[in-house]
Amino acid sequence: MDDKDLRTRIKEVAVAHFNDNGYHGTTIRNIAKDVGCSLPMIYYYYSSKKELFDEIIKKEFFDLVKRQAALSKNDDVIDLYTKFIYGLNHLSDYHRKVYRLGIKVYLTFDGDEELMNLMDEWEKGILPRHREILQPYIQNIPNGEAVVRTLVHLLETMIEKIVVKNHYLPKDEIREEIAIVLQGIARGGLS
Amino acid sequence: MDDKDLRTRIKEVAVAHFNDNGYHGTTIRNIAKDVGCSLPMIYYYYSSKKELFDEIIKKEFFDLVKRQAALSKNDDVIDLYTKFIYGLNHLSDYHRKVYRLGIKVYLTFDGDEELMNLMDEWEKGILPRHREILQPYIQNIPNGEAVVRTLVHLLETMIEKIVVKNHYLPKDEIREEIAIVLQGIARGGLS
DNA sequence: TCGTTTATTTAACGTTCGTTAGTATAGTAC
DNA sequence: GTACTATACTAACGAACGTTAAATAAACGA
Helix, strand or coil: CCCCCHHHHHHHHHHHHHHHHHHHHCCHHHHHHHHCCCHHHHHHHCCCHHHHHHHHHHHHHHHHHHHHHCCCCCCCHHHHHHHHHHHHCCCCHHHHHHHHHHHHHHCCCCCCHHHHHHHHHHHHHHHHHHHHHHHHHHCCCCCHHHHHHHHHHHHHHHHHHHHHCCCCCCHHHHHHHHHHHHCCCCCCCCC | CCCCCHHHHHHHHHHHHHHHHHHHHCCHHHHHHHHCCCHHHHHHHCCCHHHHHHHHHHHHHHHHHHHHHCCCCCCCHHHHHHHHHHHHCCCCHHHHHHHHHHHHHHCCCCCCHHHHHHHHHHHHHHHHHHHHHHHHHHCCCCCHHHHHHHHHHHHHHHHHHHHHCCCCCCHHHHHHHHHHHHCCCCCCCCC
């Protein structure tokens, strides 16, 4: 940990602090203390507290969710979503905190207007992405659009349970719930 | 608004501030300014910032969710849940903010350990309550327990969308999604 | 070896925070 | 009318905040 460059270590510690105490509850002094450097070093690498926070959200968080969104479309659709959610259980501690922090900002916690707009753009892309994935399955069923919405809603709660609330969700429970929503449109479900 | 007693008005303004800026981002001075009273009046009615925050969560929030949890069990089960979620669209501004603040604390935002424990207790009661409501319907189906879990997960996202994200969810969309999860166990579903 | 850039420090600036001491006003009981 | 209590204020305390100025140490090409 100590051989990483200081800039990176500052960011890692900052993620933990913003997570535990929110933006206003986090102090540059406490970050510096945990990093083990002096206070102005934070300002040597980041021009302000706000810039440090923004870099975490804009780079770390959005890079992470973009990577997460790259689902392997080869699988059966229930497998695909099960793997996606289950994989969150094994995120590294750092990435989990980044993810959690992003969700907090998304839920209008501490960010500012600019970050909220970025989040809204991101949110708007979620439903179309899953609609595309599910399109082959829902073409011929009457409430296909509602199924997509329901699945996305279910996924969001499970993501929150794992990433934000730190709960472990077993693979078969995840699969069961996804199968309940997708029952009727996908072959290979459990029930 | 001005004829209410000062103690109540302080609490109402505090709810708005804690909501917008989090615990640490909220200042007693700003609350006093918005209330239109002097700063020490806050301390006349509340012994500290923390006590003010705690009263909002412990009394206002838990009173609200207990009231919300009193579902009218006469209806068809899909009607029951649809009405429950749809009704959240019409919460008063104040109660919506109280609800939102509670959810933020629940998602480990700004609170302390004691409040988090209260929240965990509350969370533990959710699943059993819905299991009891759904019991007549799931007795004879193999994945009944998973259906309960899935429904609760779906409800949580919808609550968040309405209360935290301030989205309006139309009644028929709510009903559609609930019916998808409960399809097969309840008569009277849409699809 | 010297000059320059990079990395790091101590010390402090001005501001704002939560909180309180001290005081004034208004109503009420006797 | 006087003592008392509830309600309100002005002013200030000490502490902590984000941020910066100034100085020092290390690294490195010339």
